[in-house]
Amino acid sequence: MYNFDVETPTSIADAVKALGREEAQPLGGGQTLIPTLKQRLASPSVLVSLTGIAEMKGVxxxxxxxxxxxxxxxxxxxxxxxxxxxxxxxxxxxxxxxxxxxxxxxxxxxxxxxxxxxxxxxxxxxxxxxxxxxxxxxxxxxxxxxxxxxxxxxxxxxxxxxxxVPEVSHYQKFVQPASRFALVGVFVARFGDGVRVAVTGASNDGVFRWTEAETALSSNFAADAVNGLALSGADMISDLHGSGDYRAHLVGVMTKRAVAAAR
Known part of the structure; x- marks a missing residue:
């Protein structure tokens, strides 16, 4: 680690002001940023903690x-x-x-x-x-x-x-056990005007909507509605935990599980 200042504002206005300082960076829970600082992959001169702002908390x-x-x-x-x-x-x-x-x-x-x-x-x-x-x-x-x-x-x-808030929804995550992140995760939500399907953990472009599955599930909200649909592994993440083709296959599997659980 290295030396840096820490600001602890108690209002959004104060946080915005503190972030106006040179090389200032916001700090939420720190679950990603703190390890990043330890590895010296980031070096802000000021951390602005947002955890003390009451108006930014609650459900x-x-x-x-x-x-x-x-x-x-x-x-x-x-x-x-x-x-x-x-x-x-x-x-x-x-x-x-x-x-x-x-x-x-x-x-x-x-x-x-x-x-x-x-x-x-x-x-x-x-x-x-x-x-x-x-x-x-x-x-x-x-x-x-x-x-x-x-x-x-x-x-x-x-x-x-x-x-x-949808009528029904479910999230299915194939866990990468070392990190607890999603090797592939699929969130399915059915609303009155259709179904949305979002995929994380799979694509080199980050989270994305699987529109073909959305169309199929909007017509028939059942797990077998996505039978025959397939994504290409070419644009998927490929690493020691799984190839792009493997992740593309998992998207279909986890989508079916999410629909079945939501139903």
Missing amino acids: CMTDDGQLAIGGATPHAVVAREAARHYPGLADLASHIGDPAVRNRGTIGGSLANNDPSACYPAAALGSGATIITDKREIAADDYFQGMFATALDEGEIVTEVRFP
Whole structure:
């Protein structure tokens, strides 16, 4: 590690001001950033902790029936407090990492980092969520822009995420046991106007929607509706844990499991 300053604002306005300092970087739960600093892969001169901002914490329903989650809300709180309103999302949160990660990591931090194997991006994209920042509102379809890439500007803070609540949903994750990240994870959500299917852990471009499966499942919400559909392994992640073709195959398997569990 190396020397750096730490700012602990208690309001969004103060956090925005602190992030105006040269080489300042926001710090959520630190589950990714702290190991990155230890490996000297990042070297900000100022860390701006967002965990003390009360207005960025909590889970509640909005007047228009969406589930609102503060950006600084830990995974464990989402797992507990979202269960009554959005059980599919709560179940996803309950299987992120281990207890230590779930009690420190935050939904805003996960979405800002946009790890290609993280779980929350699949939930946000699969739900058609809206990512709210200190500056604007961004639809999930526009937010995710590739591996570790998002629509966020420098210093922009994820203050809240709003999830439309589907009729039924489920997330199936094939766990990479060493990291607890998804080797492949599929989030399926059925709404009144159709089905959304979001895939994480598989693609070199990060989280994505499987539109062919969405079309098939919107017509027939049953696991066998995706029989005959296949993704190419050419654009999938290929590493020591699994080839691109293997991940492409797993997408179909996990989609079927998610639909069966949702039903």
